[in-house]
Amino acid sequence: MKAIAVIKVGSSNNFDEINIPVPELESDEVLVSTMFAGVNPVDSQIREGAMFEKYKWDLPLVLGWEISGIITKLGSQVTEFSVGDEIIAKPDRSYNSLKGSYAQFVAVKTNQVALKPEELPFALGAAIPLAGQTALESLNKLNLKSGQSVIIRGAGGGVGVFAMQIAKNILNLKVIGAGSTLTKQYLDSINIKYDDFIVENNSEYVGKVDGILDPFGSIEFDSKYIKKSGKVVTLKQVVPVIDNLPFFIEHHVLKSSGSQLKELIDYYTSGNIYIPIDSIYPLTKLGVQHAHEKIDTHHTHGKIIIEVS
Incomplete structure (x- = not known):
C-alpha cells in the first residue's frame, strides 16, 4: 500500500512516498481503508525529532493520529463492528513506525473506534479524533x-x-x-x-x-x-x-477512547459544535509537504486534512 513517510528528521521537505505491506491485524483490531487523515501540530513536532526516543521509532516514519474510513477486515475477536462500517478513529501508533494515518490502510484497536453517522462527512470526521x-x-x-x-x-x-x-x-x-x-x-x-x-x-x-x-x-x-x-x-x-x-x-496527554469519539459525534449531530476545515491536501509527497508547510505557520483556521481515497 502507499504511504507518505518522513525519511529524514527535519523540515517539511523530508517526506517521500513509500510502499509498505498492508498491516496485519491483532485480534482486537480492525483494518480501515483510509478516506481522510487529520494533520496536527504534533505531527510537525515529531517530524522535527520529538518523541523518537520515547517511542523507539525508526525511519521511515509514517505520521498521523486521526482517520475516517471504512472497515475492510476484522480481527479474530472483534464482534462490535462489521466489514463496511464507516468509522472515525485515533490509531494507537506508539512503538510502531509504520502505523500512522498518512497511509491507504490503518490497523486500529476497537476501543479507539466510533461509528460515523451518515450526516457526518468523512472529511469532517477525520478532524475529530485528536x-x-x-x-x-x-x-x-x-x-x-x-x-x-x-x-x-x-x-x-x-x-x-x-x-x-x-x-x-x-x-x-x-x-x-x-x-x-x-x-x-x-x-x-x-x-x-x-x-x-x-x-x-x-x-x-x-x-x-x-x-x-x-x-x-x-x-x-x-x-x-x-x-x-x-x-x-x-x-x-x-x-x-x-x-x-x-x-x-x-x-495534557491524550487518553483517547471510542466513547469520547461518540460523545463528540453527538455534539456535532446535535448542532453544538461546528467543524471548520482550513484546507485539504492529497496523499502525495508534495501534498503532505504543503500540509506541513501550512501547519508550520501556526496560523491555521480550523483543521488541515489529507484526502487519501
Whole structure:
C-alpha cells in the first residue's frame, strides 16, 4: 500500500512516498481503508525529532493520529463492528513506525473506534479524533464550573475551535478567546460564540481568570491572567519547571477512547459544535509537504486534512 513517510528528521521537505505491506491485524483490531487523515501540530513536532526516543521509532516514519474510513477486515475477536462500517478513529501508533494515518490502510484497536453517522462527512470526521478529544479532555482537566472563566489560546486552530465551542455550548463557561485580529474575524465569520477576545494586552482579566487552555505553554502569558489557585492546561510537550508558581500547570496527554469519539459525534449531530476545515491536501509527497508547510505557520483556521481515497 502507499504511504507518505518522513525519511529524514527535519523540515517539511523530508517526506517521500513509500510502499509498505498492508498491516496485519491483532485480534482486537480492525483494518480501515483510509478516506481522510487529520494533520496536527504534533505531527510537525515529531517530524522535527520529538518523541523518537520515547517511542523507539525508526525511519521511515509514517505520521498521523486521526482517520475516517471504512472497515475492510476484522480481527479474530472483534464482534462490535462489521466489514463496511464507516468509522472515525485515533490509531494507537506508539512503538510502531509504520502505523500512522498518512497511509491507504490503518490497523486500529476497537476501543479507539466510533461509528460515523451518515450526516457526518468523512472529511469532517477525520478532524475529530485528536483535536476534538484533546479539547474535550483538556477542558475536563481544568474542572471548571458553569459560569467560571476560561481563556483559550490559539482559538482559531484545530484544538482551539473545538475548545471554544465545548466550553461555551456544553460547559456554559465564560469563554475568552485569545489570538490575532484575523483569528477573531475568522471566528466571527463562522459564528463561533464567545464572551470576549484578547488580541493583545487586556488589563480587565489580569489575575482574574479561573482557567487557561494554552497550547503553547507560555508561562509569561499564563501567569499574567490566571488567578491565584487557578489552573493552566498546556499541550506543549515540555513545560518549563518553575518553582513556587501561584497557580497549577499541567501538561495534557491524550487518553483517547471510542466513547469520547461518540460523545463528540453527538455534539456535532446535535448542532453544538461546528467543524471548520482550513484546507485539504492529497496523499502525495508534495501534498503532505504543503500540509506541513501550512501547519508550520501556526496560523491555521480550523483543521488541515489529507484526502487519501
